[in-house]
Amino acid sequence: xxxxxxxxxxxxxxxGSPLSLECTVEGxxxxxxxxxxxAAGRGLQLLxxxxxxxxxxxxxxxxxxxxxxQDRQFILSSKKLLLSDSGFYLCxxxxxxxxxxxxxxxxxxxx
Amino acid sequence: xxxxxxxxxxxxxxxxxxxLLRCNYSSSxxxxxxxxxxxxxxxxxxxxxxTSAATLVKGINGFEAEFKKSETSFHLTKPSAHMxxxxxxxCVVTSNTGNQFYFGTGTSLTxxx
Numbered sequence: 001x002x003x004x005x006x007x008x009x010x011x012x013x014x015x016g017s018p019l020s021l022e023c024t025v026e027g028x029x030x031x032x033x034x035x036x037x038x039a040a041g042r043g044l045q046l047l048x049x050x051x052x053x054x055x056x057x058x059x060x061x062x063x064x065x066x067x068x069x070q071d072r073q074f075i076l077s078s079k080k081l082l083l084s085d086s087g088f089y090l091c092x093x094x095x096x097x098x099x100x101x102x103x104x105x106x107x108x109x110x111x
Numbered sequence: 112x113x114x115x116x117x118x119x120x121x122x123x124x125x126x127x128x129x130x131l132l133r134c135n136y137s138s139s140x141x142x143x144x145x146x147x148x149x150x151x152x153x154x155x156x157x158x159x160x161x162t163s164a165a166t167l168v169k170g171i172n173g174f175e176a177e178f179k180k181s182e183t184s185f186h187l188t189k190p191s192a193h194m195x196x197x198x199x200x201x202c203v204v205t206s207n208t209g210n211q212f213y214f215g216t217g218t219s220l221t222x223x224x
Binding site for chain 1 (some may be wrong): 143210
């Protein structure tokens with residue numbers, strides 16, 4: 001069966017520091033991968049999605065970036081965090097054009 | 112363009128009474144539609160999905176939803192609410208390519224004992 005992992009589960013970072021969140025999927029190949037952000041009390045905002053290695057589509061211009069160095073690995077990064085980057089970050093995968101399956105999320109607090 | 116509108120940001124029901132969470136969608140094609148549930152500080156769990164088969168879709172935990180093309184609606188229902196149903200619920204529609212998923216703003220369900 002397929003599983004999706006995210007780490008870390010929680011993170012507290014100072015403003016201006018770098019960020020790296022990792023997401024990996026097991027038990028499938030060539031999945032579509034997604035990064036979402038959920039601000040407190042808000043819906044989900046799609047940040048990036050990828051249909052293959054090295055293929056990244058950005059939905060919202062901001063100081064975040066994403067990379068997919070391996071088929072089942074998706075990384076969300078920032079060179080300098082802003083206060084507004086605080087939120088709950090969710091990674092998801094989909095077997096092509098079908099249901100998305102979500103990871104457990106990373107709670108990021110920028111102070 | 113495709114979008115979803117969740118008509119209620121918050122719904123409160125008493126335990127044992129029916130649940131109705133409303134969702135309307137806008138799409139220029141025949142979309143796939145989903146309902147997800149999110150408990151506090153957790154990831155999202157799929158409740159059910161509609162992909163152009165039967166219009167009445169049964170999901171987990173006693174939830175079901177009916178796709179009504181004429182009303183462009185996909186409302187989520189459950190006959191009898193349980194305390195464990197208290198959570199945030201999201202209605203989702205896919206893009207025409209199926210690679211992107213558009214989320215509603217969510218409905219927070221409170222179940223009163």
